[in-house]
Amino acid sequence: MSQEREVSREMQNAFVDGQLDAADWTALVERMGNDEALRRQVCELRTLKDMVKSAYASARPHGTAPAADRRGWARVAGLALVFALAGWLTHDATERIGAAAALRGVAANGLVVHVASSRGEVVNTALEEVEDYLRDARTAGRKVRVEIVANQTGLDILRADKSTYSKRLERLRAMYPNLTYIACHQTADRLREKGVKVTLLPGVHFAPTALDEIVKRMQQGWVYIRA
Amino acid sequence: MRMRGLFGVSAQFRARVEVQREPLYRLAYSWCHDAALSDDLVQETMLRGLGRAAQLRDQAKLKGWLCAILANCLKDHYRSSAPLEPLDDEMPSHAETPEAASVSSQLAARVRAEIDRLPLGQRQVVTLVDLEGFSYAEVGEILAVPIGTVMSRLCRAREALRQRLMEFAAAQNNKIRSIR
Numbered sequence: 002m003s004q005e006r007e008v009s010r011e012m013q014n015a016f017v018d019g020q021l022d023a024a025d026w027t028a029l030v031e032r033m034g035n036d037e038a039l040r041r042q043v044c045e046l047r048t049l050k051d052m053v054k055s056a057y058a059s060a061r062p063h064g065t066a067p068a069a070d071r072r073g074w075a076r077v078a079g080l081a082l083v084f085a086l087a088g089w090l091t092h093d094a095t096e097r098i099g100a101a102a103a104l105r106g107v108a109a110n111g112l113v114v115h116v117a118s119s120r121g122e123v124v125n126t127a128l129e130e131v132e133d134y135l136r137d138a139r140t141a142g143r144k145v146r147v148e149i150v151a152n153q154t155g156l157d158i159l160r161a162d163k164s165t166y167s168k169r170l171e172r173l174r175a176m177y178p179n180l181t182y183i184a185c186h187q188t189a190d191r192l193r194e195k196g197v198k199v200t201l202l203p204g205v206h207f208a209p210t211a212l213d214e215i216v217k218r219m220q221q222g223w224v225y226i227r228a
Numbered sequence: 229m230r231m232r233g234l235f236g237v238s239a240q241f242r243a244r245v246e247v248q249r250e251p252l253y254r255l256a257y258s259w260c261h262d263a264a265l266s267d268d269l270v271q272e273t274m275l276r277g278l279g280r281a282a283q284l285r286d287q288a289k290l291k292g293w294l295c296a297i298l299a300n301c302l303k304d305h306y307r308s309s310a311p312l313e314p315l316d317d318e319m320p321s322h323a324e325t326p327e328a329a330s331v332s333s334q335l336a337a338r339v340r341a342e343i344d345r346l347p348l349g350q351r352q353v354v355t356l357v358d359l360e361g362f363s364y365a366e367v368g369e370i371l372a373v374p375i376g377t378v379m380s381r382l383c384r385a386r387e388a389l390r391q392r393l394m395e396f397a398a399a400q401n402n403k404i405r406s407i408r
Contacts, residue, residue, distance in 0.1 A: 010383045018357055018382075020364050049389050053358040056339035062253035062267055117272070118308075153268050191264035212271040216242075219278075227275070 008032060008039055017046045111146040111223035113215055116155035118228070124158055124166060127228035128173070135177045145179060148218065152185030152211035155228075156192075159184045161200040174204060185211040237281050244287075245277050248294050251360055255295060258355040259302055261344045269305065273298045292362065296370045299352060335396070342392045350385035353378055 008029060015021050016029050033040045112134060116127050131147055138145045157163040158170070159182055174180055182205045189199045189207070201207075208214035219225055252273055256266035276297050284293050343351055352371060356362045364382075368375045 010387065011379050014379070014382055014386060015364070018364070045390055045394055046386060049386055049393065050358050052335065052339050052393060053343065053354060053389070056336040056343070057254050057258050057355070057359055059336075060254045060257045060266075062249055062270055115275075117268070152271070187267055188264075191267070194264075210267075210271060212274060215275065216278075225279075227279075 008036075013039075013043055013046055016043060017050055110144070111148070111218060111221065112226065113148045113150055113218040113223050114226045114228055115211060115215055116149060116151045116158060116228045117153040117211070119154040119157040119163075123228050124155070128166065128169060130226075131180070132173060135173075135180060139177075146181070146223075147177070147179060148181045148183050148214070148223075150183045150185070150208065150211050150214050152188045156184055156188045156199075159201050159205045161202050162198070164202060167202055170202060181206065183208045183211075183214050185214075187211075237278055241281055242278065244290055245274055245294070248291055249274065251291070252294060252298055254359055255355055256298055256302070258340075258343060258359060259348065259351055261340060265305065269298060269301045272301045276301065291360070292366050292370050295356065295360070295362070296372070299371055302348075338396055339389075339393060342389055345392075346385050346388060349373075349377075350381045350388070353381040354385040354389070357382060 012021070012025070012029065016026065021029065033043060112131075114127055114131055116124060118124075127149070131149065135145070135147060151157075151159050158166045161167070164170070170182065174182070182202070184201055184205050184207050186207045187210045189201075192199050208217075215225055249270060252270045253266055256269040256273075257263065260266060260269070273294055277294050280297075284290060343355070346354070349371075353367055356367045356370060357364070362370065364375050364378045367378045371378070373381075
């Protein structure tokens, strides 16, 4: 590092972030000994860094599960396999048949379907697949349970004042008592904080958060599907 | 619907992911300054992390790996809900959130507001470095950008913050001194 050249801002940043190698670090420290302006600039950078850190020190997740629930995460030692289906993909009939066949081969006692969007294609696909799955299971004489867990904008499908799927959900629930609808309490709280009155469809249950409900079911060996 | 894969997740891995909930939230909040969205992004990140556990080759990099997932979740959110924020251009300020308004320290509120004014790319770099102490190389991996980009974004971010905050901070200090 040349004594004559101005120390770049990048170099000053790297210094306060501990990103310089030993030689550059030493050279910059020596330079600061004789350069008051540089000392002041580095000091400002350090101050800024501390200010940013302090500004977010109190930021905590809302609706974090109570400690007892969170400990549950660590209690899942007995969980040998968790099955995850990472997404609903295309509506192609062949794929759907393939998926149904794949699900029949899974020795799970439950299916948790996560709906985090109110977009029509997401919700329609989710409901179609759930209905197919429940019908197939009934035909095959398999006892299964299915939960639709809704959060974010997906909560809209379970809201009495917003849902355009209420009749369809009611019909499904009447046909399949082993189907349950779960709303994310955290999402509902957020809406209420914004002054939105949240009224759920009849028979919809709350879970503290969608994540907690999904993890709880995965611990129990259920299959998780993200819609 | 298609089955993408089966995976086993150990209790230990879940516990390690859970430990990252608060740091992830802090980062998410510093990127979007929306408490509800931050909660959703963190949930989404943790679910994706559990779902992709097998992809994490180096367990020591769990935190950075989750931060990369968080960055992608935010990108996905902007892509699906609104035009993507430019990564490196000046952005208009977002409205201050109720949470920000209730922050006891006026300085902290001001810092958050100024961070919020930064373009997303600069905001992400400065918070990854300052809040979570990632190295420049790690930030480059998390955001999938070259290290030179990390350094230039950081430089621009800090310069903007310096111009906007140092005077304010000095005034606050003077106030404290006069009260004492």
